[in-house]
Amino acid sequence: xxxxxxxxxxxxxxxxxxxxxxxxxxxxxxxxxxxxxxxxxxxxxxxxxxxxxxxxxxxxxxxxxxxxxxxxxxxxxxxxxxxxxxxxxxxxxxxxxxxxxxxxxxxxxxxxxxxxxxxxxxxxxxxxxxxxxxxxxxxxxxxxxxxxxxxxxxxxxxxxxxxxxxxxxxxxxxxxxxxxxxxxxxxxxxxxxxxxxxxxxxxxxxxxxxxxxxxxxxxxxxxxxxxxxxxxxxxxxxxxxxxxxxxxxxxxxxxxxxxxxxxxxxxxxxxxxxxxxxxxxxxxxxxxxxxxxxxxxxxxxxxxxxxxxx
Amino acid sequence: xxxxxxxxxxxxxxxxxxxxxxxxxxxxxxxxxxxxxxxxxxxxxxxxxxxxxxxxxxxxxxxxxxxxxxxxxxxxxxxxxxxxxxxxxxxxxxxxxxxxxxxxxxxxxxxxxxxxxxxxxxxxxxxxxxxxxxxxxxxxxxxxxxxxxxxxxxxxxxxxxxxxxxxxxxxxxxxxxxxxxxxxxxxxxxxxxxxxxxxxxxxxxxxxxxxxxxxxxxxxxxxxxxxxxxxxxxxxxxxxxxxxxxxxxxxxxxxxxxxxxxxxxxxxxxxxxxxxxxxxxxxxxxxxxxxxxxxxxxxxxxxxxxxxxxxxxxxxxxxxxxxxxxxxxxxxxxxxxxxxxxxxxxx
Numbered sequence: 001x002x003x004x005x006x007x008x009x010x011x012x013x014x015x016x017x018x019x020x021x022x023x024x025x026x027x028x029x030x031x032x033x034x035x036x037x038x039x040x041x042x043x044x045x046x047x048x049x050x051x052x053x054x055x056x057x058x059x060x061x062x063x064x065x066x067x068x069x070x071x072x073x074x075x076x077x078x079x080x081x082x083x084x085x086x087x088x089x090x091x092x093x094x095x096x097x098x099x100x101x102x103x104x105x106x107x108x109x110x111x112x113x114x115x116x117x118x119x120x121x122x123x124x125x126x127x128x129x130x131x132x133x134x135x136x137x138x139x140x141x142x143x144x145x146x147x148x149x150x151x152x153x154x155x156x157x158x159x160x161x162x163x164x165x166x167x168x169x170x171x172x173x174x175x176x177x178x179x180x181x182x183x184x185x186x187x188x189x190x191x192x193x194x195x196x197x198x199x200x201x202x203x204x205x206x207x208x209x210x211x212x213x214x215x216x217x218x219x220x221x222x223x224x225x226x227x228x229x230x231x232x233x234x235x236x237x238x239x240x241x242x243x244x245x246x247x248x249x250x251x252x253x254x255x256x257x258x259x260x261x262x263x264x265x266x267x268x269x270x271x272x273x274x275x276x277x278x279x280x281x282x283x284x285x286x287x288x289x290x291x292x293x294x295x296x297x298x299x300x301x302x303x304x305x306x307x308x309x310x
Numbered sequence: 311x312x313x314x315x316x317x318x319x320x321x322x323x324x325x326x327x328x329x330x331x332x333x334x335x336x337x338x339x340x341x342x343x344x345x346x347x348x349x350x351x352x353x354x355x356x357x358x359x360x361x362x363x364x365x366x367x368x369x370x371x372x373x374x375x376x377x378x379x380x381x382x383x384x385x386x387x388x389x390x391x392x393x394x395x396x397x398x399x400x401x402x403x404x405x406x407x408x409x410x411x412x413x414x415x416x417x418x419x420x421x422x423x424x425x426x427x428x429x430x431x432x433x434x435x436x437x438x439x440x441x442x443x444x445x446x447x448x449x450x451x452x453x454x455x456x457x458x459x460x461x462x463x464x465x466x467x468x469x470x471x472x473x474x475x476x477x478x479x480x481x482x483x484x485x486x487x488x489x490x491x492x493x494x495x496x497x498x499x500x501x502x503x504x505x506x507x508x509x510x511x512x513x514x515x516x517x518x519x520x521x522x523x524x525x526x527x528x529x530x531x532x533x534x535x536x537x538x539x540x541x542x543x544x545x546x547x548x549x550x551x552x553x554x555x556x557x558x559x560x561x562x563x564x565x566x567x568x569x570x571x572x573x574x575x576x577x578x579x580x581x582x583x584x585x586x587x588x589x590x591x592x593x594x595x596x597x598x599x600x601x602x603x604x605x606x607x608x609x610x611x612x613x614x615x616x617x618x619x620x621x622x623x624x625x626x627x628x629x630x631x632x633x634x635x636x637x638x639x640x641x642x643x644x645x646x647x648x649x650x651x652x653x654x655x656x657x
Contacts (some may be wrong), residue, residue, distance in 0.1 A: 067435055202412040205479070209365060209407075210427035211400035213393075222425075224417050300462040 005289070012285045019281045020070055020274070024063055027273055032080040053079060053271075075275030080267045086275035088124065093257035094279075096166060097249070100256060101242040103172055108237075111221070112184040113230065116191025120226075120310040121218065123196060131188060138185025147178035147251045151288050169289045175252040179245055187230055194226040201225075224288035227298055235291035239284040243276075313381075314486055315341040315364070319424060320388075321362050322356075325371060329590045333359040335542035336378070339626065340351035341358065346519040348533035348550075349591060353404065354586045356542040357522045361488045363388075364520075365403055367397045373585075382486070383545050400427040404479035408491040410471035412461040420474050421459035424481050431482045440521075446477040447512075451507060469500035474509065480515070488520045505531050527571050530554060535622070538562050541587045541597030548623030556651050557639060558617075558625035561603045567642045580642055598626065602639055604629060 021091055035041055040284040048240045053076075054065060075086035119131035138239055141149075154174060154184045162171050198204065199222060209219045246258040257276065264272035322334035333357045341347045346583055349357045363366045364380050364387065380387040385559065404427075407413040415423060424446055427437040434442075442461065447455035449474040463471055472492060481486060488507065493501040498526065502635065510534055512519055529536055536553040538546040538561065546559040557563055564582035584601035587593050599609035608628050617630035629637050638644070 074635055130637055184420075201410060203415040205367060206405075206407060206413045206475075207415070209367060209405040210478070210481075211396045211398070212426065213396055216430075221415050221418070225415070239441055301416060301464045 005293075008289050010290075012282075012289070015285060016278070016281055017067075020067065020278060021063075023274060023277050024066060025059075027270060028059060030268075032268050036272060053077070070278060072272075075278070077273040078269055078272050080264075080269040082271070088272050089110070089260055089272060090257065090275060090279055093255060093260060094243075095256060097256035097258060098242055100172060100175055100249075100254065101238075103176040104183070104241050105234075107176055107180040108184040108187055109182070109234075113191050113227075114186025115184070117187040117195060117218065117223065119188065119192040120195035120199065121214070122286075123199075128192075135188040135192075137184040138181045138188075141181070143178050143182060144247045144251060145244065146181045147175070147248055150174050150178055153249075166252070166254045171252075175248050175254060178251075179241060179248050181234075183241070186233065186239070190229045190233060191226060194229050195222055197221050198226045215287065224298060228295070231291055231294050231298065233293075235288045236284065238287040238290075239280065242283060244279050303308060312343055313340045314343050314383060315520075316381040317360070317364070318379045318381070320360065320363065320380060321374060321376035322359050322368065322481075323376050324373050324521045326459070326590075332376075332589050332592055334363065335540070335589075335592060337381070337544055339537050339544060339547065341518045341520060343485075343515045343518055344512070345530055345534040345557070346521055347648055348521045348529040348535060348536045349472055350523060350529055350584075351477040351539035352524055356589075357491055357539050361405075361490060361520055361522055363518065365399055365405060365488065366390070366392070367399075367405070396507060397431075401431040401482045402484055403486045403488065404482070404484035405471075405493045406479045406489045408485065408497045410468055410475050410496065414478075419462055419475075420461055420466070424459075424478050427478070432494065432528065443477070443481070446480055447474070449480070449511070450474070450477045450478075451503075453522065462470075464503060468496055472500075472504055473507065476504075476511070479519075480511065484517060484522065486518045488522070490522045491524070494523070494525070496578075502530070504642060508532060526554075526565055531611065542589055543591065543597065543613060544624070545598065545627070546625040548619065548625075549655060552623040555618060555647055556619070557643065558619055558623075559598075559627045559649075560604045560629070561598045563627075563639045563643045564601075565641065566646050569646070592643070617618055620645055 009255070026132050033055075035046055041049075051181070052116070054062060066076075073087075074091075078084050078086055078089060081089065115131045115134060118130040119135075123130050151174060156160045160166075161174055163174075165171055202216060204221055207217045213221070243257050246262045248254070249256040249258040259280075260272055261280075262275050263269075264276065317337060317339050320334055320337045321332070322347075324331040324333055326572065337356070337360055339347065339349075341573055346490045351357045357498065357554075359373075363375060366381075366387065375388050377386065380396070383460070390398070403586055414420070418491065421440060421443045424437070424443040425482060428434055428442060429436065432439075444455045444459050447458055452470060458466075458474075463474070466474060472495075476492075477498075483626050492508070493504050496504060508519065508521075511517070519527070519532075520603060526597075533550050535549050537544045538553065538559065540561050546553060546557065546562050553562060554566070557566060561582075564580075567580040567583060570579055581600060585598045587600070591630065593610075595611050596602070596605070596609040596614050599605040600608065612628075614626045614628045614631075616626050617623040618624055619630070628634055639647070
């Protein structure tokens with residue numbers, strides 16, 4: 001197990017290097033620079049700025065410098081936000097995005113599995129149809145419409161929850177709901193179809209023949225075997241949600257990480273683009289590793305050990 | 311000996327888009343304490359539906375028990391609610407399924423799968439249940455049960471899984487064990503071991519067994535009595551000796567003739583011509599008439615009653631009517647019977 005994780009970490013470093021390289025050169029291939037704006041800067045100032053940020057060196061030297069700083073986990077100063085480093089931006093934004101994301105993931109997982117399980121157990125009855133209508137709505141209604149709808153009904157009409165900002169737990173509920181609605185619907189559909197498949201299995205009949213009631217059968221025999229597709233969906237979902245959704249953060253005025261993803265690109269803020277990309281990649285790679293470990297915990301037939309070693 | 315199970319005129323149907331499929335059409339049989347009844351028949355004859363109805367495991371809907379009684383120790387299981395049935399399943403009646411590769415939960419340890427019904431029905435502590443699970447694994451002939459109890463099904467071979475499945479079924483000392491083709495998915499040497507094991511367990515625990523199979527070779531090995539099913543009905547029933555040495559129904563003849571045998575002289579494998587009847591629209595007379603070269607006019611028009619051959623041997627064929635012409639079983643079957651007798655003599 002430890003050997004396996006070590007090996008995976010090695011691969012992760014390799015993947016990360018590819019990502020850094022590709023992003024670095026792609027970003028530079030795009031026209032424009034962080035200092036190009038409506039007003040031309042005097043050439044002397046421009047040259048000074050470039051020298052200050054190391055942009056006057058050859059592209060290859062810049063790349064080497066950047067690789068070294070990534071290894072030191074130092075993403076350098078932001079080119080647009082004066083006096084702030086990329087590390088500052090991430091350490092300010094990420095905790096907010098993390099809290100919001102965890103809440104949304106928890107909601108999506110709990111409600112999604114519940115909805116999917118009810119739909120599967122009451123297959124082709126009204127509960128199934130209701131759950132699937134909710135799921136189709138969740139998938140097809142974009143999150144910004146969901147967000148505005150929630151704000152309108154719960155915050156403005158009934159005024160039970162605050163409209164926006166990031167201050168107390170009550171402030172987190174609406175954005176978390178809006179962020180969770182699509183993944184929840186997705187998880188509900190995955191759970192339903194996978195549970196229907198498991199219910200048809202012989203071992204469920206065996207469980208019934210032991211005299212277990214339907215709750216015991218579902219909890220002990222069905223759910224666990226039906227969770228695999230949901231777990232594989234969780235990997236990319238976790239990193240996408242944790243790094244924040246730009247739209248939701250914008251609508252609710254939340255100072256998360258999502259904003260930097262979008263604004264850094266239009267700003268040509270090279271160091272921020274690279275920083276958030278590397279950060280996102282690390283998150284994605286770690287959550288995929290966690291998913292693979294979760295697989296082997298759920299299904300004993302999946303072995304993490306190296307095949308050749310056996 | 312008293313009857314532990316008595317099935318009277320059981321009728322089971324499935325409501326499908328094509329109409330009502332009458333899978334079981336008035337079946338009568340009984341099982342005595344400590345004996346083994348084999349139910350034999352081809353695919354679609356209703357043998358599995360009959361036994362799954364006893365445990366009420368058929369999905370309802372589309373399945374439906376249309377009539378009849380299932381008397382288990384005198385109480386009618388057909389009338390019980392699902393909640394009441396949970397107290398019977400696994401505790402009084404347990405089942406072994408055909409395919410050990412799919413009938414064990416792949417993500418649960420073998421030990422826990424055995425313990426489940428004990429904890430549910432016997433209300434014993436987990437540690438005691440585990441001890442008992444190890445004893446059961448030992449009883450069904452699994453080596454190193456202390457280690458095996460903590461393993462998962464994929465770490466077991468096919469034969470070992472079926473042994474584990476038998477341990478699951480035996481967990482709460484059931485009074486009746488239903489084995490639904492337990493050896494069909496296994497290779498021949500393992501088959502013989504599993505049959506030996508079941509016989510052995512019956513000797514030790516005095517459980518009654520209903521053994522479903524389409525393989526007459528297996529029947530001769532394990533059963534005390536045989537019921538031959540065809541088209542949702544029992545067409546012949548009797549002790550193993552009676553059915554093997556003195557078969558009466560042409561369908562039983564067909565089954566006997568189609569047994570593959572290593573030491574039979576005839577080179578060709580005999581098959582029963584035609585296909586089983588459509589049970590959405592069951593035939594009027596004897597369901598087997600269309601495939602029966604001995605069929606008479608009456609066979610197509612009236613259902614034969616159960617004619618008595620001896621106190622324990624009955625068959626539903628008009629050939630046993632006093633007005634029917636005297637018909638001998640075909641030569642192949644007669645040869646087979648001679649062969650069985652010789653073999654029995656050797657033993």
